[in-house]
Amino acid sequence: MRKAKEFIVEKLILTCGVASIFFVALIFLFLMKEGLAVFKTVSLSDFLAGHKWYPISEPPQLGILPLILGSILVTIGAAIISIPIGVGSAIYIAEIAPAWAKEVLKAGVELLAAIPSVVLGFVGMVTLVPLVKNVFNLPTGLTALSGSIMLAFMAMPTIVSVAEDALYSVPKNYKEGAFALGATQWQTIWRVMLPASSSGILAAVMLGIGRVIGETMAVMMITGNAAVIPKTILVPVRTLTATVAAEMGEAVVGGEHYFALFAIGIVLFMISFMINVTADLFLHKRQR
């Protein structure tokens, strides 16, 4: 009797253990199930490289290139801002800050990670958007630049915490060795600590970028949502995520528009899958 109970419990535990694999597969399966149907009407190349996204015209034009470029533009902007700041403050927190400040700064970064994206979007709308509008003298402040700045803030907590872990995991005797040779603290950081933790820092950057590409609400609220190919960073753009979030409510279940939005979901899922697998490989390389 007790053995039977033990057996059942252990099977239950195993089932829950593999649940994560099951859910990832399920997500992929259902995106495919709903999304692949779009390729009955558009070819893969027309879908990915088409210049026009007019999903409700007759016939619908389902080219997501403007959306991909919108996502890329906003992501590059966010990366340029968040990588140096994120890695810089990871170095500061891990290596330089006095013990009391360390806790305060870490709490500040954790606080940023905890703020819901819709709240950040709201704050961006009332502060950043008017600022960008006035500084650059634009007709609207809802631009790729505003989105980049806001998204940079959402990537920073990830970059800081993963990069900080990478720096902590560098063996202590590396640092001691450098000091013993007469290197200054900065020379030690620059020549020893950073190279030694480079794969972890690379993983941090990738995970941060993954966060940016997948971010939805804040981006939808402050990038202006114009589905045209952007020429500069000071115009409204529309990202892949914002398109799905904004249009899913109007799409008819089983229609081409609906299928196309799920196909965008497949693209997003694959991007995040590749980023996470590669980042995981980098993190694992470090541990060995």
Add this chain to the structure above:
Amino acid sequence: MRNPYRTQKIAFFFLLLSTLLIVVPVGLIVVIIIQKGLPAINWQFLSEVPQQGMRAGGIFPAIVGTFYLVSGAILFALPIGLLAAVYLTEYAKDNLLTRIIKLAIVNLAGVPSVVYGLFGFALFVVFFKFGASILSGSLTLGIMILPVIITTSVEALESVPASFREVSLSLGVSKWQTIRNIVLPNAVPGILTGTILGLGRAAGETAPILFTVAAFYLPQLPASIFDQAMALPYHLYVISTQVPNVDEKVRYGTAFVLLALVLSMNLVAIVIRSKFRKKKKW
């Protein structure tokens, strides 16, 4: 000649600057929301339904909706997440399956929130025919917070010393009884921390509930888990982008309530964690 100490000074200045560039805006965001949001908070705002097309009145249905959604998500995610963590710490061997499980958890954590929304819509709303309902929304949020629960629970279980298990097993107690009576009770604070962090995450997310549950405006409270509901983050999105001429006070007030809810959960989690660390007897 380059002076290494001057280089160091310049470098440290920029590192400090970048840290401040993160921490100061965070402080400002919180201060702005408190300063402009707090005056809007009164009993009516918290206990009444929205009025005049959401331009006035309160946010009570949104608070209730978020409460339901978050409870549903945790009811679903906690048992699965906890048992998954038990599997990973107590049963899993260092093999390919374990490696794939860990990779799946990492991926689950990285899936964009709007993709969870699409998935929840396709599976729960359309395939299982739950419709846009609290059930669909809760399950979607539950799968989304699963990685948070698993990773924090794994940490909590791993922090229980191996000797505890060995003593129990050497007394002839079975493996599951050891886990239930020795390992789990000692890991409760850590598991609680993870659960609360998961709750906070679920309360703040908007994209996964957009198509699975969220109602634009719904004056009455949901009667069953098959009803739609309003939710705080979606309500904030609606009144700041979809409805024109909403009173500033209503917007800031809603943002304040949402932020206060999420941050207080995180604070509780941090307090539990630090208390537990101090009290550790091994």
